[in-house]
Amino acid sequence: MLDSTFLWMTFIFSVTIIVMLWRPFGLNETIPTSIGAGLVLLIGIVPLSDVLNIFSIVSGASLTILSTIMMSIVLESIGFFKIVATNIVNRSRGSGRKLYLYVILLCFMMTMFFNNDGSILITTPIIIHITSLLKLKTRQKIPYLLSGALIATAASAPIAVSNISNLIALKIVGLSLQDYIKMMFVPSMIGIFLIALLLFLYFKKDIPDKILQVSVKWKSQAQKYSYTHPLSSSNKEKEVDWGLIKVCLVIVVLTRAAFFALTPFGISLEVIGLAGAAILILVRWFRTEMGIKDIFKKTPWHILLFAFNMYVLVYGLKNVGLNQFIVDQFRNLIVGQPLNASLIMGIFLTVASNLFNNLPAVMIGTLSITEMGLDPHILQIAYLANVIGSDIGALLTPVGTLATLIWMYILKSNGIKISWARYIKVTIVVIPIGLIVSLLSLYLWVELLS
Secondary structure: OOOHHHHHHHHHHHHHHHHHHHOHHHOOOHHHHHHHHHHHHHHOOOOHHHHHHHHHHHHHHHHHHHHHHHHHHHHHHOOHHHHHHHHHHHHHOOEHHHHHHHHHHHHHHHHHHOOHHHHHHHHHHHHHHHHHHOOOOHHHHHHHHHHHHHHHHHOOOOOHHHOHHHHHHHHHHOOOHHHHHHHHHHHHHHHHHHHHHHHHHHHOOOOOOEOOOOOOOOEEEOOEEEEOOOOOOOOOOEEEOHHHHHHHHHHHHHHHHHHHHHHHHOOOHHHHHHHHHHHHHHHHHHHHOOOOHHHHHHOOOHHHHHHHHHHHHHHHHHHOOHHHHHHHHHHHHHOOOHHHHHHHHHHHHHHHHHHHOHHHHHHHHHHHHHOOOOOHHHHHHHHHHHHHHHHOHHHHOHHHOHHHHHHHHHHHHOOOOOOHHHHHHHHHHHHHHHHHHHHHHHHHHHHHHO
């Protein structure tokens, strides 16, 4: 007979996840997770003594992600992303295939320099405006929009700092950022490149050979330049401060580099990220006299609470025996078997992510493997397989990641309808192949390094 605590925890978790993903009346995801976490703490499934420990685990990752979002807000405010969109249109030179390549690169780089959710929020409106400006039909827009979203989300796998769930799991396992990159970059990039190629082949017939050609000329004006942005609804000229943009881009790149250069000296990721964001804000203020009101208004501060709530829920599942069940099922299959560790944990995280989202899934998977008594080599492979499953395998359905749900919401808000069936029709062909190749590449690459 099932324990009543287990039944209560399962009920609370299931209802919380359903409401979080459904978001009735546009409900912020923090509200259902706060209620669910509050009930778990109130019932005593997670003791109050664990609260500080949970907060210490999620706070650093949350603040690191928030710092990258602040940076993206600053770049948006000085017109950087509109300039990028303009150049994409110009450099495509009327070629639909060149436009497709540039869109893929844009989405990939935005995630690498910021994070997956931020990349979706930035690139999706840009792609919508570009495809609308070029008067593409809805059928022709889908290759750019869907491929861009899938690549933007998958691109959080190569470096841990692009995804909050990766960062939280990284701290649990105790793997350094440098070792993560060393073991994960090559196999995940192989998977992402394959997915991009498969997407192109899938959409080849829908990508137009020729598109409406739009050009924009930049005019010199003292130290500044003016342009008429083709994606803007207004024909008024806007000034672009190239000096400010160049300085801001240097700060973003240096901050990203500092993540890898300074963490070996004991400087935490969140300190580096927040310092970079603060410098960027100060540079903008010095040049434009813009304050921090827009930063405070647009930054999703609730991410910290959301991550804390999710971890409380996952910790509750752990306390009622879910992790032990996973350990009992998989431990003997994984111990001493690096190939099994990669494939089993990667596929398990894929299934779990597509059932109830990748953030709780990767937390559950990571906590489980730390309790299997694995040697460090197998533990690291199992953890990295978890990440591939939660970042790439989770793309199989829209429910797999918050980024894909945000993407579908943005499309709907702009009158573009892509049904779950239409989405899955593409991903069922592309994602499983990319997933398996990534997991096999992980095994081969890590074995080669060892």
